[in-house]
Amino acid sequence: MPDHREGRAPRARLLNPIAAVLLCAPLAQAEDERTTTLPVTVVTANPLGSDALSQPATRLDGDALRLRDATTLGEVLTGLPGIASTSFGPGASRPVIRGLDGDRVRLLQNGVGALDASALSYDHAVAQDVAGVDVIEVVRGPAALLYGGSAIGGVVNTLDQRLPRQALHGLEGAATVEYGGAASERLASARLDGGNGDYALHVDGFARRSDDLRIPGYAWSERQRAGLGSYHPPEHDHDHGHEAHEHEEHAESPQGTLPNSDSRAHGGAVGLSRTWDDGYLGLSYGAYRSNYGSVAEEDVRLDLKQDRLALGFARQGLAGPVREVKADLAYTDYRHRELHDGETGTTFKHRGYEGRVELRHAPLGPLDGVIGVQIGQSSFSALGIEAFVPDTDTDQAALFALEQWQLGGGTQLSLGGRVEYNRLSPDDGGNRRFAGVEARSFTAGSLSAGVVQPLAGGWSLAGNLAYTERAPTYYELYADGQHVATGTFERGDPDADKERATSLDAALRYQSGADRLSFGAYYSRFANFIALERTGRWCHSHGDHDHCGSVEHEGESPEYRYQGVPATLYGLEFDGAWRVYRSAARSVDLQLWGDVTRAERRDNDEALPRIPPARIAGAVVYGQGPLSLRAEVQHAADQTRVPDNDSATDGYTVANLALGYRFEGAGGAQWLAYLRGDNLGNEEIRYASSLTRDIAPQGRRSARVGVSVQF
Template sequence: MATFFQSDASSKPRSARLRAQPRGAFACSSRVESLAERLSQTARLRRFTPFAPFAQLSHLTRLTPLSLALVSALVHAQTSNANSDASTTTGSTLAPVFVTANPLGDSDLISPATSVGGDDLTLRAANSLGETLNGLPGVSTTTYGPMVGRPIIRGMDGDRIRLLQNGVAAYDASSLSYDHAVPQDPLSIERVEIVRGPAALLYGGNAIGGVVNTIDNRIPREPIQGVTGAIDASYGGANDARAGAAQVEAGNGQFAFHVDAFDRDTSNQRIPGYAHSAAQRAADGGADEPYGSIPNSDGRWHGGAVGTSYTWADGYAGISYNGFQSDYGSVAEDDVRLRMHQDHVAVASEIRNLSGPFSQLKFDFGYTDYEHREIDNGEVGTTFRNHGYEARLEARHKKIGPLEGAIGVQVSQNTFSALGDEALVPTTQTTNIALFGLEEWQVTQRLKLSAGARLEHVKLDPTPNGNERFANAQGRDFNAGSVSAGALYQLAPAWSLAGNVAYTERAPTFYELYANGPHDATGQYLIGNPDAQKEKAVSTDLSLRFERGPNKASAGVFYSRFRNYLTEYNTGRLVDDDDEVVPAGTDDALNEAVYRGVRAEFYGVELDGKWRVFAKGAHRVDVAFTADYTHARNVDTGEALPRIAPLRATLAADYGYGPFGARAELVHAWAQHRVPEDDLPTGGYTTLGLILTYKFRVGPTNWLAYVRGDNLTNQDVRYASSVVRDIAPEGGRSVMVGLRSTF
């Protein structure tokens, strides 16, 4: 279940604030009681790949769950005298929890924001980031097999959703194509913060749909005294996923160090029946189709990180390196494998309690070197590369009359190239410089207002590199501006009303401008629009919220109208890899598609609630309900936009008794018949999930054991948001067992 994430911006120590909050059987980060529990969240940090100064640790990338447990046990045996309780931290003014939705760290968020962490994130972790977050209010996922999934927010995906690591970009190729994985393992994340709608504009025009910010502790932001660590191991699921991780953190109260590693290995995904849907089998003319499993859906990835920081009473400064490697199959092409490698270096610092006009400065920098190769029958077909940096500086100013606020600057530059058989875009350098600001005014005890703005300059420089298809590609410059306003009104002690409105501009991306080549992952020959103009949207949302003790609820509606929504439009022609027209029935024929701007609108509703229905002694029962619906259409033609999730509803019951916990979850998704003319509809489904947990201690170590059953009704589940839904459904009935320990 989603929760509104809250943060205290006062000088009260973070560990004390966390201890003051209530704890449930499935605690998320907003309920963590102590730093020890927060460390249990980071139990999933586990990636490490060879890096010159740390090459001697590269063997960690090959650790299995068992060997990871042994490594951690050895470390624990040598440090068992170290106190792992939160009291080991020093300093009285620890950094407040970062809130993506509001750089001011305000506990009363106007924007619709969700945070997932702690046990809640552990128990919902899947093989991809998109699947891990799927089902949260307004969030669905792209899928291209079990290893690949990128979050969709309110029906928007690709370059309209910004994926961040600790507030800055970690470049990849996931927004370009649905078969490109996000190079993050969900178990390597401490917390995920999701911002939906207009409030995301502080992160740029390509956050027009929202922001997903994954947060880790690879640069320790707080003092660490002694040695602490965590291990995590799990097995099972519909693809026999074997995953393991280990993390160790150490410090002397000023200098802090972090090392983590992870490994995940999966087999082909098991499914309840045919891989191809009934409609697809009919269109295939009765050809033999895979049954019981999806061919070439296996994969492996591994990695890890090292980081260090220097902390003091009023801030920290540090640096980290993390690496990621993967090898997974394409479910659409039996002979194609994707081998990915990413290196990411981050620098971060925060200084608080400053004199002068600014009370706090926060700096984040990330440099990424990404590459993946598509291997066809053992030979490299296409190589995708993306490397660049992003830097972000936020300055919180002291009160100016009734106003509290922050201003900032963001600079980024990255170079993307695609070389080989599927070189559908030229090598393109994109440079972005932006200024942004946010101000809040507590008008009365009940009413709070906010206003934000962002101005950015985007420059794209293409290079043909000898490819004749891109010989005429010209550079483009865009100035994009965005503004937003919001209000939060306290109707009663437990009731509040929040609203936001924004005008947002997004510059077209390199592939929307310059694409000119075959794209086998979607079965298209894509042609960009070199004259494309900025995408402009007016968005608004309104939500009614209730919170009293353990009972929380929110009901919200949203509406977005685009003036120049850039989307792919099929021309109706079938072409070959050289964009030459071919007759119907030709092998490997592609649908020709062009990017063009249309008027579009998105609107929908999001419901989220949790109620304590029984509490007696140590027994507790909570009931939760989540539902969302998105309607998206081309205003000019009335045609539905593609890959929109249908109406979905989730009903769950949580039971807690001392160290024991249980959760039953029933999910129903209705059929999706509102699809473009050339798409096939998807059927509805009802799935049942069950989680059993047990927490215990062995000496100074804390343990969490769990069993998770997914799709126990063994339904044929095909997400309407998946481009391969008719050839690769989601997994069938599965059971996963896991064990996590912190010391």
């Protein structure tokens, strides 16, 4: 059974100077020959523990993860092949995988979904900080086989040690202190693990704080300052929307600093497990608190709270038809308040549980496999003037299976399937806006077939064919009202059908010592892509009803409606690293990666919104004893393929530099001191995947210094 603790770098690996500065590396694994020749199992993509994966996957752990530190999960992962960020300012950001975001990218903690409201709106943060994470695994492409329809674009799974999964003898731990960046960020984090061989205890905590983000020039883009930008700032003056709109048009853009972009967060966890040689039984409690400003509204802050209780059990080496069993259950209580000048405007709550049981059966000839069941229930509510979706209960149950055949010549075949039932039950709560909404039920099915074929000389071919279905979410069905945070008026489609996609993914890979190369292509054809389309009307809210017109200023916000459209997404990705020089004392590695994604409707050839542009990056990594240096240049092209009434983004070229020094302290503790420089050319960077790209750029030239220790 795969052990989630393998993400904790062993001490021999911590001494590797090249791994110490993989700040923006496309794949975060040590480049030393001792580690790259060993397979790294991505448990999210394959619970059977095989390192042969037909789907493209990325694993961040150890120093590589530490040195990509950022306030949000999206910013940590952006810049990896196929991965971008929604980036609603520095306080809120979700990953975008191959142009897909929201409920098409499944966010997991230790393999189980964690409830928050980040998929509902771009200004809602992911309720997690990477300071307490040991490993991040990203599976690109249709990963719905194991994790459901909301993983139709991919899976991001964070793994930690909060629920100990193996026996410990004595004490071990780690700590990090960091300062700098474009927002003068301060971070302190620590963890401690101990045990007597039978019981294992984990304790961790962190605190993070940042000031307003410093930016290279104007907050508003040139298009926005000229009145041509795609972002329409939200209004709160519901009695004087016309006058407020005119005033906003004549407002001046902030310069040098992004107002109301500061943030603070803290949290921690405690976990206790009974461990055996062949398994564990454990319980953990984790808390996360965050308060950050909305870059779209200078008087609005979001106050976020999440509590999570997790239970885990696993046994392996069993006799009989079931050889391994693994079960996880998590209950999450999430709430955030949107504060307007310190007063609560709207409160979002999301509470519920999700549980999974996986059984690995005994081999049947060449057949090895896992079958499992997943159940879940959640209750979402929004209370206040900005509630644009009704209270909704969601119930889910699913069965899934994954089987592998190991054939002659090293060929590996895989076949999997999943059937999932979802029921969404809304409650209008006496609000006339939601009167008449009805419960909907969906049964979604997914099938996947993959192959990995080794070739001569370290080369291999991998391919995956999948059919996936996704049930629409509560907001895609029932949204009806002013979405103040995004400056839009949204309407759902209560008659929406399932989203369906057929996807093909293929890659040519090479691995030999420290040298590696992967070149892949993907194609997804959606029969019913649920898109948020602009209708051309403008709407204004009046309590539980609204007024809409076809002329701007008849309403304060543009109307958008969820509707199913035929769509196609396709693209290319490549990623490679080569050791160009090595001596007894020095080494030089060259890294290169790039990606391009195209996404468009098939009925009118119009581009889908917020698709990242073509990108390419190269880096040189130099190591000499305990000293290491990494210099990288990334280039993003202009993004001009945008829908009507949307705005293009200019390309940029950004240079980053990282310097690291590793040394051993008293008691064998391993220390890493590092200095990191970002955006050294002071470029104006606006992500095409960000809704707020016209009003909130990325940070200016900055430096960050940190010290971490592991003992």
